[in-house]
Amino acid sequence: MPWRERDLLAAFARKTPGPAVAVGPGDDCAVVSVPPSLVLTTDLMAEGTDFLPSHPLRSVGWKSVMISASDIAAMGASPLFFLVAAQIPPGMEEDRVLELTAGMEAAAEAVGASLVGGDLSAGPSLLLVSAGAGAPPPGGPVLRSTARAGDLVFVTGPLGGSILGRHLTFRARVEEGRFLASFASAMMDISDGLSGDLVHIADASSLDFTVSAAAVPVHPDAVALSERTGRSPLHHALHDGEDFELLFTLPPDRLDDFLEASRDRGFAFRRIGRMTPKGSGRFLETEEGPRPWRILSHEHRG
């Protein structure tokens, strides 16, 4: 049976919301209890660009919420609430739409948040937009613009080749982000690719940087993908998008405390470089010496 807006909103409304949700889906707005400060984000995902018709709908729904959860994690914040607006082809079977919404709900639950509302609209192709709200960490959110010269550059995990599947099934680094909020001087999530995203932190903080090629953690998927593309695994680690690991900077005087606390929590973050004063240049250090930093990463472009 094809989907109907009202039936699906009713299905949304049947879910048990958390204690902070006074009114869930089904009215003009959801009504929620919130802390004095919130982080807010929104992300758009379209068929053909961010996922394919062949991808499992549960994973597509999961990704739509996790992308926003990742933005929240990148502030060191904790996800609280999500809304999802979806454009759905008119003939799609209701069961398939319910796979999609099940994925959204599973993702919200996996990061300790509630899916509190949505909007469904018929249209030519599947498109999902999530909006998320989160609680900042006690010391305040971690921005992109607050790195300093001399800070060390880290990533939370191996990079590259996410297109082989991880871009749909990843789990936002919420625990890591909350932990890092006590240490990091600047942070963001890697969505466009390391090469472009590190430039975002550098530009926002008015700094340059050097990254050691040998230190960049390469995901096995980047190795697998390189066998198909003929590019190096490092190329994929530097330039592929949608890793959704966190990229952060650490004041060097916090290094010992940070390493000890990370070990205690079982985190294996990877140090890849250092922020330098503006004017120092942006370099990838290789065995053959420093090379100018190149951005080959993804950007939606007109």
Place this chain on the structure above:
Amino acid sequence: MPWRERDLLAAFARKTPGPAVAVGPGDDCAVVSVPPSLVLTTDLMAEGTDFLPSHPLRSVGWKSVMISASDIAAMGASPLFFLVAAQIPPGMEEDRVLELTAGMEAAAEAVGASLVGGDLSAGPSLLLVSAGAGAPPPGGPVLRSTARAGDLVFVTGPLGGSILGRHLTFRARVEEGRFLASFASAMMDISDGLSGDLVHIADASSLDFTVSAAAVPVHPDAVALSERTGRSPLHHALHDGEDFELLFTLPPDRLDDFLEASRDRGFAFRRIGRMTPKGSGRFLETEEGPRPWRILSHEHRG
């Protein structure tokens, strides 16, 4: 020059946000100060369904924010923050995209709120999704489900024919909603059309109702449209969508206070009927006697 995501996000970020906005567009999330409770909503608008390529982009941007502002008004709440995610055709001129964002910003400002973030993505046709957060009224948000038998049914203004232009240029009934929060037992905004939306309140409140055909305020646009369609102006007032007036119920013992306070504020709300116990039936009273209530209003449907 065609638009580029980064340039436009920078343009967003140049705007001066309100005092409650600690971090505006440009980081992974916006950071805002909020009251202890919030209402949250999201709405999707697509070219071809909700607007046409011939419509002015400033109005399209205005509408994208006002639709969510109207949901917030329908709870008796005050809009605080909006996020807008947009899918934009890759070749669109940057000046035209800036018309769109100018309309969003004007709408947010018109309802006393801030546009704090967004997401821009290239895609085949223009599509906008707004998410809004608002502060509930002191006595708590007004729901759809809390009307009682005997309550009087009102609308805030004349209905029908919004397709002639008002559906793009309307101003959400935020002032009215805040005022009504002290009186209304149930409320929603008229987006699908009166005939369907009154059924939403009745179903949510487990009630029936009677509406007087002669009392339904008919907009001059409904008259103008009826000359083209051959349908009656009343038909358009009952069944057209996107009026974005508020539909609300009032306990009869509040009527005198309500009328006096409305007069003092210069509001001219229109009483159109009465909620009745479930089982009484749903009727439109006409000169020829009661007729069964028909729903011919809009619903996105699979």
